Amino acid sequence: MTAQQIIFLFVALFTLISAVMVVTTRNLVHAALWLVSTLFGVAVVYALLNANFIAVVQVVVYIGAIAILFIFAVMLTRRDMRDTGPQMNKNWWAGALVAALTFAGLVSLLQEWSGFSKTASDFPSGFDAMGLLGEALVSPDAYVLPFEVASVLLLAALVGAVYVAFNPRSGDSQK
Amino acid sequence: MNEWLYVAMFIVVGLIIPVGAITAGYIFGPKKPNPVKQSTYECGIEPVGTAWIQFKAQYYIFALVFLVFDVEAVFLFPWAVKLGQLGLYAVIEGIIFVAILVVGLVYTWRKGMLEWA
């Protein structure tokens, strides 16, 4: 086993344990903090894949913004932070079964694919991932349409969220 | 890969140093806990209830607007890196991109959501 493989296994274990804690912890703030550690583990996975930009963006967007939003939302929706009552469904075992079947199905499906265990080739010298990414995002024969559509998507999300959550006419009407 | 080795080392050492400092404080400091000392500080008044209560909704709005513009900036960074070589049409694409999102900011503003009320 090479050093890189050992690092990968360590990171993967960390990520998966954190992920299990996310879905099983009772305290929702703790669940959100476990989500942060999962996301950090995924960022390290991106770094192992040499996707520097994606790794940093993972920390900036997920940990810096989405996790903060989750923590805010948890604090906004509780009169009392102590958790009472069960956190799981009555038929949580069915969910576990579906999840296990999904995993088995995915792995068995992937195993038949010829490229399943291929290894990566080294980067060509002078490879400039950032430059290529910038070109791909704005050149008309590549991904300029997704680039602009993403802006519309974000606009829709902002307007929708502001409208839904804080419409002055509907808020606090049934207190 | 090598560059991330440095960052990993910074994270490791950056954890070791504060842990060491706090441990030193733990070793050398006195430890005489009592219930009054450990009660929550509330300007000398008996604390009432827990602090883990429902919070002001306005904080959520600002986190929301921040999230949207944060993702927007992520899209613009590769654009900014390549701007020197790409010429005018890339600038116009960027202007369209930002203009669409500024509409969202203006909407939030007009709705009165940026007020701290």
Added chain:
Amino acid sequence: MVPLSWYLILAALLFSIGLFGVLARRNIIAILLGVELMLNAVNINLVSFWRYSDVFSMGGQVFSIIVFAVAAAEVSVGLALVISVYRRRNTVIADEVDMLKW
């Protein structure tokens, strides 16, 4: 060197854990946390396919950035719905939100 299969299995495991969270949790915010795990699993797949095939075609990275935007949109609207429901019904339990039943 780590073979591609390891990354894909990690992503599949993460996806399954997220799926379990979505199916089993009662709290809507916890369900959204599960959705985040699933989106991350998708992203690991996209980036590892970019790394293990032609690195000059940036499709994998571009689409993982698009997934970031989708995740941001999903979280902002999803949590706004949760807050809205909480203000009307005073609950964040998914089973108790049954306003659309009739």
Added chain:
Amino acid sequence: MNFWNDPLRVAAEWLEGIFAGWGMDAVAAHVLVVFLGVLLLIIVLMALDVFLVWVERKVVARFQDRLGPNRLGPFGLIQPFADIIKLIIKEDTTPGDADKVVYNLAPILSMMSVLILWAVVPLAPVMLGTDLNVGALFIIAAGAIGTLSIIMAGWASNNKFAMIGGFRQVAVMVSFEIPMLTMLMIPVIFSGSMNMNVIIQAQDPVPFWVLSPLGALIFLIAAIAELGRAPFDLAEGESELVSGFNIEYSGMKFGMFYAGELLHAFTFGGFWAILFFGGYRFFGLEQVSPFLAILILIFKAMLGYWVIMWVKYTMMRIRIDQMLAFNWKFLTPLAFALLLVTALVNALLASAPAWFYTLSMILANLFTGWIALEIARSATRSERERIEGVKKPVEAHH
């Protein structure tokens, strides 16, 4: 290649040779050497941090027409060490109702988020630290961990003041991250890279503060807010929140927040110098010796830090609604406008002569700033007239 021209590589090769002599694997020796180098840098930083406590107290004393610490040692230089000993032997109380794990994790993460910023700082032309091609975004990523540590501290203390302070601080930090991100793009546009060293090298004839004075100013304002210093220290609010999110922390845990804040301010002084003032460059002096280059960088960072202190001890604290309105209604639109104007001028004059390009950039900056100030002035005037127009009849009734 001798020690004075490239000290890091010489030292690293020497150490790796020694470790290899002990029968160590080459990769392990390299990792160990990197670890030792980072440890050395961070210990130097912590020593500098101790010194910064003295600098801060001395400078604030001079601003307020006092002497500052002057009893222990020459000019009170021993004072910070006495402070540290005091912090170490203080009792470390943990509130009984706190969430223990999160409570203890927060100061550690806070300090770490500051220390890892130095991973991307190029100290000298031959001492790059990490040659990361996403260095500019790395600053924001580290700041994200700092934000998280503050919300953890505020929440885990289970104290109402800490909670409100933490929420306010996070609101400030996330809000001002948008102008900061936008202004980070301006050096990126000029240099065509997010690598910190390339950004410094690209400021060869003209540093970026000449090309974009308004950008440098907005970055400084956003950095001060990110640091939570006056006039944006409404999270601290001694009179109403009794020091905010770190209220329940004592002993060395409080020391970590305090030292982290000072080092953070110094670090952002350094980033201001790197992004807009040419970093370690000073009329070719940096080529003489790497040690001189480090001194230049520290001097520039100290200047930036001094400006941040100057602002802190001169300005009044503003309220949270004023702060958020200032950011979202003025600074963020202005930052986006400046970014687009810079991109436009950059694209239009790409092939123009250098002096014309520079002059147009300066004029574009000044023009954007002037327009923004005019709009703000007319908006505030109409706002004032609206409020006073409502007020007058009410007073007439009395």
